[in-house]
Amino acid sequence: MVFATSSTRVFVCRENRAGEQFLTKLLEVSDLTVNFNTERGTIYALDRINLALDTGEVLALVGESGSGKTTLGRAILNIIPSPAGEIKEGRILFQGKNILEMEESECNLLVRGKTITLIPQDPFGSANPLFTIGTQLKDLLKASGLHEKEMKERITTLLSQLQLPADTGLLRKYPHELSGGQLQRVMIAASLLPNPSLIIADEPTTSLDVTVEAQILLLLRRLVKERQVSVLYITHNLAVASQVSHRITVLYAGQVMESAPTNLFFKKTAHPYSKKLLQCLPNSKGEIRDIGGSVPSLIHPPEGCRFHPRCEEAHTRCRQEKPKMIELELGHWVSCHDQTRKKGREP
Numbered sequence: 001m002v003f004a005t006s007s008t009r010v011f012v013c014r015e016n017r018a019g020e021q022f023l024t025k026l027l028e029v030s031d032l033t034v035n036f037n038t039e040r041g042t043i044y045a046l047d048r049i050n051l052a053l054d055t056g057e058v059l060a061l062v063g064e065s066g067s068g069k070t071t072l073g074r075a076i077l078n079i080i081p082s083p084a085g086e087i088k089e090g091r092i093l094f095q096g097k098n099i100l101e102m103e104e105s106e107c108n109l110l111v112r113g114k115t116i117t118l119i120p121q122d123p124f125g126s127a128n129p130l131f132t133i134g135t136q137l138k139d140l141l142k143a144s145g146l147h148e149k150e151m152k153e154r155i156t157t158l159l160s161q162l163q164l165p166a167d168t169g170l171l172r173k174y175p176h177e178l179s180g181g182q183l184q185r186v187m188i189a190a191s192l193l194p195n196p197s198l199i200i201a202d203e204p205t206t207s208l209d210v211t212v213e214a215q216i217l218l219l220l221r222r223l224v225k226e227r228q229v230s231v232l233y234i235t236h237n238l239a240v241a242s243q244v245s246h247r248i249t250v251l252y253a254g255q256v257m258e259s260a261p262t263n264l265f266f267k268k269t270a271h272p273y274s275k276k277l278l279q280c281l282p283n284s285k286g287e288i289r290d291i292g293g294s295v296p297s298l299i300h301p302p303e304g305c306r307f308h309p310r311c312e313e314a315h316t317r318c319r320q321e322k323p324k325m326i327e328l329e330l331g332h333w334v335s336c337h338d339q340t341r342k343k344g345r346e347p
């Protein structure tokens, strides 16, 4: 039952088995499993992923290249490239409704680019080179019922919040006439224009220099606070995650290794992979250590804990049995046999 609405948000109230009513999370991903069927064999890209996001929460999804971060972002929009990609199992509840059970037309009308928007990694690869910035932004408001003047006002206000004054002729320019930082800010504007409840930001600052990156992170933080929008922030960089997120979830070879509120994650890092990622942060002299090895082929992912070939703590059980996800303390989850044993849950 929908019990409260505002122009941007819908809160959904459900009943549990005991008949008690409770608020659902904005997004709940359960047991999400995604494969890609390729000529080389099946790539087991995501293996029973669980995560959840509250309204106004920024969740940083962290992991090396090939961990499955982009695949997870796409699965949430149900846009896994087909025919190779296949969602084998799982549920993606958004505002209480399973996106994977929606008709394509319903998903296009209500979800994609509307209540959930995407900031892509490469702004030049995503903006249409044939149309001006103004045309592309106005297109996003076509279904809003706003008049031409109102649309322009809304666009120019948002652009000026993003430090892109429209009176510089920006709306008449084509994407190639902008710098990477300017175009990425236009992409952020495009992701905010429909007033979404959730933004999926897939490594949005990776192609930018550090000064522009810092500006964009600051902007995102401010917009999240002002608009109470939720963000799934995909990055391979823990330092960036620490600046933007309320919670960090670490993905490795298609499995969640650890998930915790950001402060707790840095204070009480529990998973050997997370610890390695932390060791790779630049030290005070700017030196970066290499984590050693690489993400395994997901055509033949390692049995048991997928991290075992690179883990210095690995033992026999790790090679045979996938560790269960356990809660170490409120909101701090980890998947590691050693942690389960220390917690007294296993011999």
Ligand SMILES: Nc1ncnc2c1ncn2[C@@H]1O[C@H](COP(=O)(O)OP(=O)(O)O)[C@@H](O)[C@H]1O
Pocket (backbone or CB within 6 Å): 036, 038, 043, 045, 063, 064, 065, 066, 067, 068, 069, 070, 071, 072, 081, 084, 085, 298
């Ligand atoms: N369209 C695709 N076709 C085949 N394999 C894919 C496709 N997209 C992703 N993969 C595979 O899925 C795995 C996860 O990739 P991806 O989600 O891009 O990881 P990340 O974003 O963390 O770098 C990789 O092994 C990658 O090769």
Ligand code: SF4
Pocket (backbone or CB within 6 Å): 271, 272, 273, 305, 306, 307, 308, 311, 312, 313, 314, 315, 318, 323, 335, 336, 337, 338, 339
């Ligand atoms: S389960 Fe074993 S291999 Fe995996 S992280 Fe823990 S100790 Fe290492």
Ligand SMILES: [Mg+2]
Pocket (backbone or CB within 6 Å): 069, 070, 071
């Ligand atoms: Mg990616």
